Amino acid sequence: MPWFKRTDKGILTPTEAKREVPDGLWFKSPSGKIIHTRELKNNAYVVPEEDYHVKIGSKEYFEILFDNNEFTELDTNMESADPLKFVDTRPYPKRIKESQAKAQLKDAVRTAYGKMDGLDIVIACMDFTFIGGSMGSVVGEKIARGMDHSLKTKTPFLMISRSGGARMMEAGLSLMQMAKTSAKIALLHKEKIPFISLLTDPTTGGVTASYAMLGDFNISEPNALIGFAGPRVIRETIGKDLPKGFQSAEFVLEHGFLDFIVDRRNLKSRLNTLLRMLR
Numbered sequence: 530m531p532w533f534k535r536t537d538k539g540i541l542t543p544t545e546a547k548r549e550v551p552d553g554l555w556f557k558s559p560s561g562k563i564i565h566t567r568e569l570k571n572n573a574y575v576v577p578e579e580d581y582h583v584k585i586g587s588k589e590y591f592e593i594l595f596d597n598n599e600f601t602e603l604d605t606n607m608e609s610a611d612p613l614k615f616v617d618t619r620p621y622p623k624r625i626k627e628s629q630a631k632a633q634l635k636d637a638v639r640t641a642y643g644k645m646d647g648l649d650i651v652i653a654c655m656d657f658t659f660i661g662g663s664m665g666s667v668v669g670e671k672i673a674r675g676m677d678h679s680l681k682t683k684t685p686f687l688m689i690s691r692s693g694g695a696r697m698m699e700a701g702l703s704l705m706q707m708a709k710t711s712a713k714i715a716l717l718h719k720e721k722i723p724f725i726s727l728l729t730d731p732t733t734g735g736v737t738a739s740y741a742m743l744g745d746f747n748i749s750e751p752n753a754l755i756g757f758a759g760p761r762v763i764r765e766t767i768g769k770d771l772p773k774g775f776q777s778a779e780f781v782l783e784h785g786f787l788d789f790i791v792d793r794r795n796l797k798s799r800l801n802t803l804l805r806m807l808r
Contacts, residue, residue: 556583573794582750582793584730587639587654590689594652594797600643604674608635609667615698624660624698632658636667637692640675642684646801651679654689655736662692664736665699669706672740676713676724685723685804690741694734707739714743723807725800728778728787730754746788746803749778750796755786 556564558576569576573593574583592598608625615621629635637659642651653675655662672688679686695703717724726744728737731754738757741747749755756776764771774780781787791799 558583573796575793580751580792582730582752584657584691586656586658586691587634587689590654591639591641591652593793594645594650594687594800595641595643596645596647600641600652603640603642603678604671606635607667607671609665609699611698612702613698613700615700617698621698628659632656634659636665636671637662637696638668638671640671640678642675642678642682645797645804648801648804649682649684650687650804651675651682651684652687652689655691657691657693657731660696662690662736663694663696663703664692664706664734665696665703666706668696669703669709672706672710673713676710676717679722680716680720683720683722685725685807686717687725687727687800688740688744689727689729690732690736691729692732692734692736692741694736704735707735710740711743714740718745723804725803727796728753728755731756733757733759742786745807747786748799749781749787749790750793751778751790753778755781 554566556566556569556576558564558579558581560579560581562576562579564576569583574585574589575581576583591600609621611621613621634656637657638653638655640651640653642649644650653672655668676686678684697703714724724744725746725748726741728741728747728749730750730752732741733754733756737755754776755778758766760771760776772780778787778790782790
């Protein structure tokens with residue numbers, strides 16, 4: 530018998546995300562600016578002049594960061610199981626298969642190693658298009674194994690987070706990934722292996738409460754949404770109005786929870802400079 534089963538009708542679970550990376554020849558920014566996709570790609574998926582950072586996934590980040598887009602992916606065939614026999618609007622295994630077909634991904638994170646400006650690095654990058662970038666058992670395990678590779682090879686680890694938080698379909702098993710990944714980060718720290726966390730839009734929930742904010746350096750892209758709970762939940766909990774933009778990267782930086790904000794066009798060079806300093 531399933532542990533959890535949704536019986537009420539009319540409750541929607543918005544776990545799928547609209548993909549912003551353009552598939553056609555032209556891309557229209559939120560302000561209405563039209564740009565050719567080739568120019569957008571050459572500009573690290575940042576709209577020129579207005580500096581709008583288009584939301585991208587692991588494919589695009591790997592293109593930007595790995596030299597010549599050459600890398601070796603880790604744990605490519607790892608897939609989620611259904612230990613809780615979870616059913617909401619549809620069975621969890623069906624949701625997984627639909628997400629895999631739509632996103633062309635096995636789960637919400639990819640891990641790989643290669644060179645970045647000649648330096649060895651391991652990168653884990655989350656994909657929001659797969660069930661809202663939610664953190665399930667596969668996400669935690671792949672990140673942990675990527676960190677194991679860093680420990681084995683003494684290679685810096687870069688975590689690129691973009692997530693709605695824990696995956697509700699895995700309940701407590703999802704929350705366990707917070708402890709597992711945090712323990713691996715402690716091992717990286719013990720071995721003096723750099724762990725850099727890049728928070729992108731959005732980074733929320735259990736991801737923010739664990740590995741995303743535990744970097745030796747916590748950095749972010751401009752205007753990224755960073756937080757734990759949503760504004761309404763926080764407002765109802767503390768009974769006070771919240772400052773305007775209190776979950777923006779700029780607000781988080783101002784209050785000491787980020788080390789710096791980096792334009793994506795400068796990301797590779799800034800990371801390279803930082804890692805060479807740490808060497």
